[in-house]
Amino acid sequence: MTTTTPRAAAVDGTLRSVLSTSSRPPRPSPLAASLTFGWRALLKIKHVPEQLFDVTAFPIMFTLMFTFLFGGALAGSTGEYIQFLLPGILVQTVVFITIYTGMGLNADISKGIFDRFRSLPLWRPAALVGALLGDVVRYAIASTIVILLGLVLGFRPAGGTVGVLLAVALLLAFAFALTWVWTALGLVLRTPESVMGVSMMVLFPLTFASNIFVDPATMPGWLQAFVDINPVSRLVTAARGLMGGTVTVGQLGWVLGACAVLVGVFGPLTMRLYNRER
């Protein structure tokens, strides 16, 4: 019954030499482990470049569509409107991309690989932090595309290059914080599709009932109240402030505070769910 083919015997011979040479290196630091998981995320982009479609084609589509659809009617000209719209559409683009992190995590769990990661002696949040770091690259790509397109369409930020870069940095920080919400969802829901569905249900009101497209002054009072406390509006206001050189400490502080709250609540929640058995 023994099926020792010559091939198997060869495998066995070299195998022993590989086994005996190994000794355990010291365990990696939390940062090293996180960066390794980030490298994995980048490798996935390399092997499945189609996944960049949503961070390249969609931003271009949205920016062009909204600029030319609403520009004339809302601001008199597309050139005027892009000054107002660009920081907002940038925020909308990146905020929507955050959903994919939750979906990716959910897909990973349904395969066996998360079991392997969880059976390693590692700093436990590394797998998630690494995935988020990889996603920051995606957000940065999308931001670059939207801003370049905006510049082509006539966007001229008064805050200059520094203002724009700071606005992007703030946006990336917010996206990083928001993603913990979707990772928690990704760990609770059963399929990537349901993660997407629920995330969309949350994000549509947050992005459209905001100050991204129009000044909320003409909205009914109850809606204005919502728009005002909507974190997406606050983020857009701060981004506009940074790009326009008119930002206030209060605007920045509110957004950074919101980031801290999101990470403070959903970070531990995600880790609890991650460590929970399934």
Next chain:
Amino acid sequence: MMVAVVREVSAVSAGAELAIEASGLVKAFGATRAVDGVDLTVRPGMVYGLLGPNGAGKTTTIRMLATLLKPDAGSARVFGHDVVREADAVRSRVGLTGQYASVDEDLTGFENLVLLARLLGYPRSQARVRAGELLAAFGLSDAADRQVKKYSGGMRRRVDIAASIVVTPDLMFLDEPTSGLDPRSRGQVWEVVRALVADGTTVLLTTQYLDEADQLADRIAVIDDGRVIAEGTSGELKASVGAGAVHVRLGDPSRRPEAERLLSSALGVPVMLESDPAALSARVSDAQQVADALAGLSRAGVAVTDFSLGQPSLDEVFLAITGHPVSEEVKEDAP
């Protein structure tokens, strides 16, 4: 009754630091008690087989021992470390190959191994060297730069096992390592297991293949409905069922009822009718009785085309213990 007899053997052997020591493990999912009071004692350096049909609780048991699931009741130690309170100490000594390929299918074989090596603490250059060594040792060098999703089933298994031994673990969990593999790939996995053990690694493997447990495992726990229903070496399990079994094949299937009557009166035990309409079998304790019984068939003019007398197979062991054969359950889950 037989369970108690077989278990005593393992109770005696406790002494030096055990690889696995589990007592009363329970895990329920909703109303289902997937694992319902499992005790295991595994000495270092052995291959221990968990044998049972799908849904018996094998995977759940392994997941608890590998710190992926918390037991609802009972306790388990791996090399003296509690799997719940000292999970990190356990994780640093075990390797796990799950039932489904636990590598990233989007990445290449090389990238998967470098990833694991980095996560285990190898510096970048050493991680690449290690990945290359392992791929060569598993005969995967040619496929190093191909995505794992393009690998065959056997190659996938091998890269999966390679990923588990980037740092050779002291205890390796193999959850159904050969399910769905062709016989050749299966043989290769067996060779890997033997090499691991020769190097001093303890292996806990689950299987629903009786011959696999028979071939590889030094000791076997038979699991059914979340409980260990028998434990011992393959020989002990077989002996507990009876001395052996006689298989008889008749020339004319229509004579089987008559043969059954003759055999059962000559042997003094119930005779089982096999799925082959011309075949019968019975457990026996004495070879002389078999000779007499066959002579009886001959006198009655019932032609026997073939017969054999041998140690019972683990199939028969399972049937004798659980009252149902393993193969029925396996079919339900076959792809």
